[in-house]
Amino acid sequence: MTDLSPVARHHAFDAVWRAPRGWRSIFSVNHTTVGLRFIGTALVFFLIGGVLAMLMRAQLATPGNDFLDSETYNQIFTMHGTVMMFLFAIPMLEGFAIYLLPKMLGSRDLAYPRLGAFAYWCYLFGGLILIAGLVSGVAPNTGWFMYTPLSSQPYSPGINADLWLIGVTFSEISAVCGAVELVATILRLRAPGMSLRRMPLFAWYMLVTGAMILVGFPPLILGSILLELERALNWPFFDVARGGDPLLWQHLFWMFGHPEVYIIFLPAAGMVSTMIPTFAQHRAVAYPWIVASIVAMGFISFGLWVHHMFTVGIAHLAAVFFSAASMLVALPTAVQFFAWIATLWAGKPVMRLPMLYLFGFLAVFVAGGLTGVMLALVPFNWQAHDTHFVVAHLHYVLVGGMVFPLLAATYYWMPHVTGRMPSEHLGKWAFWLIFIGFNLTFFFMHLTGLLGMPRRVYTYQADAGWDWLNLLSSIGGFLQAIGFGIFVLDVLLHARIGKAATRNPWGAGTLEWAMPTPSPTYNIASIPKVDGPDPLWQDPTLGVRLAAGEGYLPQPTEGRRETIGIEPLTGRPQSIVFLPGPSKWPLAAAIATGAVFMAILFKVYVVLPVAGALMLAVFFGWGWRNGLRSDPEPVDAGHGLMLMPHAATAHAPGWYGLVYALIANGACFASLVFGYVYLWTIAPNWPPPALIAGDAFAPAVALAGLLVATLATRRARHANQTLPATRVATWLGCAAIAGVAATLAFADILFSALPPAASHAYASTTSALAAYGILHAGVGALWAVFAALRCTRGYVSALRRLDVDLVNLWWTYAAGTGGIILAALYLLPGVLA
Numbered sequence: 086m087t088d089l090s091p092v093a094r095h096h097a098f099d100a101v102w103r104a105p106r107g108w109r110s111i112f113s114v115n116h117t118t119v120g121l122r123f124i125g126t127a128l129v130f131f132l133i134g135g136v137l138a139m140l141m142r143a144q145l146a147t148p149g150n151d152f153l154d155s156e157t158y159n160q161i162f163t164m165h166g167t168v169m170m171f172l173f174a175i176p177m178l179e180g181f182a183i184y185l186l187p188k189m190l191g192s193r194d195l196a197y198p199r200l201g202a203f204a205y206w207c208y209l210f211g212g213l214i215l216i217a218g219l220v221s222g223v224a225p226n227t228g229w230f231m232y233t234p235l236s237s238q239p240y241s242p243g244i245n246a247d248l249w250l251i252g253v254t255f256s257e258i259s260a261v262c263g264a265v266e267l268v269a270t271i272l273r274l275r276a277p278g279m280s281l282r283r284m285p286l287f288a289w290y291m292l293v294t295g296a297m298i299l300v301g302f303p304p305l306i307l308g309s310i311l312l313e314l315e316r317a318l319n320w321p322f323f324d325v326a327r328g329g330d331p332l333l334w335q336h337l338f339w340m341f342g343h344p345e346v347y348i349i350f351l352p353a354a355g356m357v358s359t360m361i362p363t364f365a366q367h368r369a370v371a372y373p374w375i376v377a378s379i380v381a382m383g384f385i386s387f388g389l390w391v392h393h394m395f396t397v398g399i400a401h402l403a404a405v406f407f408s409a410a411s412m413l414v415a416l417p418t419a420v421q422f423f424a425w426i427a428t429l430w431a432g433k434p435v436m437r438l439p440m441l442y443l444f445g446f447l448a449v450f451v452a453g454g455l456t457g458v459m460l461a462l463v464p465f466n467w468q469a470h471d472t473h474f475v476v477a478h479l480h481y482v483l484v485g486g487m488v489f490p491l492l493a494a495t496y497y498w499m500p501h502v503t504g505r506m507p508s509e510h511l512g513k514w515a516f517w518l519i520f521i522g523f524n525l526t527f528f529f530m531h532l533t534g535l536l537g538m539p540r541r542v543y544t545y546q547a548d549a550g551w552d553w554l555n556l557l558s559s560i561g562g563f564l565q566a567i568g569f570g571i572f573v574l575d576v577l578l579h580a581r582i583g584k585a586a587t588r589n590p591w592g593a594g595t596l597e598w599a600m601p602t603p604s605p606t607y608n609i610a611s612i613p614k615v616d617g618p619d620p621l622w623q624d625p626t627l628g629v630r631l632a633a634g635e636g637y638l639p640q641p642t643e644g645r646r647e648t649i650g651i652e653p654l655t656g657r658p659q660s661i662v663f664l665p666g667p668s669k670w671p672l673a674a675a676i677a678t679g680a681v682f683m684a685i686l687f688k689v690y691v692v693l694p695v696a697g698a699l700m701l702a703v704f705f706g707w708g709w710r711n712g713l714r715s716d717p718e719p720v721d722a723g724h725g726l727m728l729m730p731h732a733a734t735a736h737a738p739g740w741y742g743l744v745y746a747l748i749a750n751g752a753c754f755a756s757l758v759f760g761y762v763y764l765w766t767i768a769p770n771w772p773p774p775a776l777i778a779g780d781a782f783a784p785a786v787a788l789a790g791l792l793v794a795t796l797a798t799r800r801a802r803h804a805n806q807t808l809p810a811t812r813v814a815t816w817l818g819c820a821a822i823a824g825v826a827a828t829l830a831f832a833d834i835l836f837s838a839l840p841p842a843a844s845h846a847y848a849s850t851t852s853a854l855a856a857y858g859i860l861h862a863g864v865g866a867l868w869a870v871f872a873a874l875r876c877t878r879g880y881v882s883a884l885r886r887l888d889v890d891l892v893n894l895w896w897t898y899a900a901g902t903g904g905i906i907l908a909a910l911y912l913l914p915g916v917l918a
Contacts, residue, residue, distance in 0.1 A: 123180025191276025290355025474534025525561025790827025
């Protein structure tokens with residue numbers, strides 16, 4: 086079929102990759118469809134958040150205004166921050182990455198298409214929970230940061246706070262799934278020859294961002310779970326009277342909250358680093374330095390969270406450390422800015438519409454960075470904390486650092502999605518209204534903050550001296566709203582009446598422009614061999630040659646969706662990755678997971694076991710048909726390259742996916758251990774007089790069960806090379822039995838050895854640790870049964886060993902964390918009663 090015409094080749098691939106028609110299109114898992122769903126849904130949430138912002142600005146436009154009462158204002162204020170941070174910023178950027186990365190990397194799809202679809206449905210359902218609360222008048226009302234004790238049950242007795250905790254956690258699961266998807270794709274599914282040194286800069290930015298999500302989001306997920314346990318079951322993690330500490334919530338929240346600022350900034354900066362070389366028609370200057378600065382920013386951002394807590398009474402030495410770290414992060418940011426300026430200086434910049442928004446970004450973000458350095462200084466922070474100065478800084482950083490690049494990226498990649506060019510006229514009108522309105526809104530907030538106007542107030546007195554500044558800010562806010570309205574109108578109109586775009590209309594060097602626009606369902610008719618960081622500048626005819634079948638995998642094989650898996654460091658081809666087609670399982674899994682969350686939200690605990698069993702059954706069904714039931718033959722990838730299907734290789738994408746998921750899991754566990762140690766050392770009334778019963782039987786059984794299960798799965802892994810599948814299944818059965826024993830032992834510790842969880846924060850934190858052990862040992866036992874059944878059904882052989890490798894990896898993790906839990910429960914001084 087390599088001699089087919091490009092048109093015939095297109096029809097052959099499209100028959101394999103196209104989405105179902107009609108209502109069945111909801112089952113599509115193609116990354117283009119999923120990415121556009123994320124982008125479109127995030128845009129809707131952005132418009133909702135914008136309307137909420139306008140309601141707040143209308144309320145604050147004049148002193149003593151009664152347009153909104155305090156309760157309504159608090160709900161709107163909370164939902165504005167929640168929508169913009171959790172339902173717009175991260176999902177929008179992940180949506181762009183899901184759409185763009187396979188195309189930039191020369192792949193036909195993401196590593197786990199169904200996981201990406203599951204992430205979207207979780208995001209949508211979590212967002213709908215929050216919006217339903219807003220429409221029903223029971224939206225969260227304690228601020229998008231949910232500080233305790235204000236958000237605890239005594240002070241927020243309704244369902245409002247629970248809606249936030251459940252809806253945001255649902256959405257955070259989506260973000261973590263998306264991060265696993267993106268990291269695995271970047272590392273494993275690039276075009277042959279695309280080593281790490283030849284990756285597009287956007288891929289580097291998203292790789293670091295994905296890693297930051299895996300480590301940064303779990304503390305908030307854990308904090309939300311702990312707060313919901315306190316609200317629902319009276320477990321006193323944050324109650325001072327019973328040994329808790331409300332500052333624990335702030336630590337967990339800002340361990341997520343400050344890295345999130347850079348999680349938002351880095352993808353947007355990646356878009357800037359992609360667009361500026363295109364319009365400068367010059368390769369990015371200082372590519373290695375940019376990569377180093379991205380990695381440095383990712384590391385440093387995790388050492389900044391306490392600068393949000395300078396006024397809570399932390400130790401002076403800690404304040405000095407976090408103040409220095411907050412200023413240090415300016416260095417890698419500056420490296421990127423100077424590299425962008427040097428690229429423009431070295432090239433011959435072309436002033437097109439996206440560049441106008443990029444110049445707006447450079448101006449606004451630099452201003453936000455300067456106020457950030459001011460707030461990093463402890464004495465100034467004490468004066469400006471919780472004033473409108475902080476609100477102004479936050480918006481200069483987030484809108485300047487994310488929204489302006491995002492608008493530029495929308496215009497830049499719009500032809501890729503629609504095949505039509507945007508309107509320069511409408512785009513310029515939108516820019517100037519947004520730019521002027523934004524600065525009018527938030528520049529004057531610096532002044533109201535310096536004059537002492539606090540955040541989160543719904544009205545103020547006429548003699549405070551803030552009236553004319555607030556009126557100007559409100560006028561600017563409505564100018565912004567008009568600008569964004571024109572932008573949305575331009576996006577909607579151009580898809581129907583815009584001028585048709587040529588292939589690669591901007592003259593870019595990255596691979597996504599090697600395909601027709603709008604992009605086909607399969608992305609690229611044959612996969613290229615990449616010899617440099619700018620493939621289209623090295624070979625402008627590359628797109629035509631790939632359409633003619635001159636690359637790898639130039640034809641569909643037996644109706645399968647295929648792409649090439651590579652070795653992460655060098656880009657050497659390693660395997661042919663078989664990808665799934667349209668599936669009902671992601672939607673079914675999201676609905677089942679949603680049923681569990683809704684049972685918790687409405688405290689219908691009697692149906693929780695049924696919902697949990699349904700969720701397990703759906704995931705069981707999802708995983709059952711994965712893999713092959715016979716050993717495959719090598720596949721001809723073209724140009725004499727023979728590769729094995731991924732199911733028959735040592736480390737298939739699924740193995741790496743579990744590794745990345747366990748990194749996120751480990752971050753959650755580390756946050757739980759941090760909370761335990763923090764309360765032990767900081768909180769009042771620790772340790773209580775009676776802690777834990779001294780019976781050693783249950784912990785001994787738990788430890789033995791963990792070790793036996795791990796050794797049994799390891800033995801199954803070795804036996805898989807030489808022994809029949811039935812013997813492998815026997816070893817996995819032994820692991821399941823040991824896992825059940827460990828689960829029951831942890832349950833005995835929770836319900837018999839520990840004091841009642843509601844009695845003291847020590848009891849609640851140790852109960853949470855024991856529950857973590859129960860969950861992971863129980864999942865490990867079920868997984869061992871699942872893998873044993875697949876052994877008996879022909880899914881496992883000496884070549885196809887992924888099932889056994891996965892369950893062994895899980896038990897290795899469960900044994901390690903379980904050992905730490907038992908040490909924390911029994912080996913700390915003074916624990917035993």
